[in-house]
Amino acid sequence: MIAKICLHICLLMLFFSEVSSQGCGDLRVQLSTTNTNILERLKSKMRTNLPLQCLSDMREFIATQVILKEIQKSLEDNPVVAIHEIFQQIIGIFNQNLTETAWDENSMAAFQIELHQQIQHLGTCSNTEMENDIPSPRAQNVQLTRLRVKRYFQRIDNFLKEKQHSLCAWDVVQLEIKQCLLLVGRLTNWIPN
Numbered sequence: 001m002i003a004k005i006c007l008h009i010c011l012l013m014l015f016f017s018e019v020s021s022q023g024c025g026d027l028r029v030q031l032s033t034t035n036t037n038i039l040e041r042l043k044s045k046m047r048t049n050l051p052l053q054c055l056s057d058m059r060e061f062i063a064t065q066v067i068l069k070e071i072q073k074s075l076e077d078n079p080v081v082a083i084h085e086i087f088q089q090i091i092g093i094f095n096q097n098l099t100e101t102a103w104d105e106n107s108m109a110a111f112q113i114e115l116h117q118q119i120q121h122l123g124t125c126s127n128t129e130m131e132n133d134i135p136s137p138r139a140q141n142v143q144l145t146r147l148r149v150k151r152y153f154q155r156i157d158n159f160l161k162e163k164q165h166s167l168c169a170w171d172v173v174q175l176e177i178k179q180c181l182l183l184v185g186r187l188t189n190w191i192p193n
């Protein structure tokens with residue numbers, strides 16, 4: 001047990017030291033590599049087709065979900081902050097009851113470590129943009145971006161809870177997160193060089 005805990009911690013430290021040694025000049029490239037990895041990990045745990053019995057859940061979800069396309073424009077204004085918040089929210093979603101899904105402890109740990117290390121890296125590469133306490137219009141705009149992302153994920157969170165983390169609910173949610181990661185891929189193009 002102790003050995004297992006040590007292994008996890010050691011792995012974590014290894015990942016963090018590896019990332020913190022990377023510079024910020026290649027943020028776009030590095031981010032899109034990470035995003036592809038995360039997307040592949042997610043896809044490997046998803047069912048290929050949404051089963052018929054999940055269609056009504058899907059309809060219910062779509063009826064109330066914030067449409068990604070509608071918030072995309074405002075996320076493009078602050079791509080780094082948007083991606084930072086999106087990754088944090090995804091970790092929150094996947095910290096919930098996964099018993100019905102194909103995820104096991106180790107694959108989820110690897111998925112979350114990759115998200116965590118990217119969050120750290122985004123933080124170190126954009127300090128001025130994110131830790132801006134001065135109430136300038138720019139800071140307000142950044143806050144608004146975070147708020148939009150939070151609202152989007154709040155609906156996903158509610159849906160999972162309403163459906164008591166059923167497999168259908170997770171199918172629907174993971175399809176949505178996949179769309180969200182595809183959006184992250186597009187947002188990386190908006191990060192200034």
Ligand SMILES: *[C@@H]1O[C@H](CO)[C@@H](O)[C@H](O)[C@H]1NC(C)=O
Binds near residue numbers: 099164
């Ligand atoms: C997790 O969700 C499953 C399926 O809804 C449920 O049977 C189980 O009791 C839940 N576990 C916890 C710890 O909430």
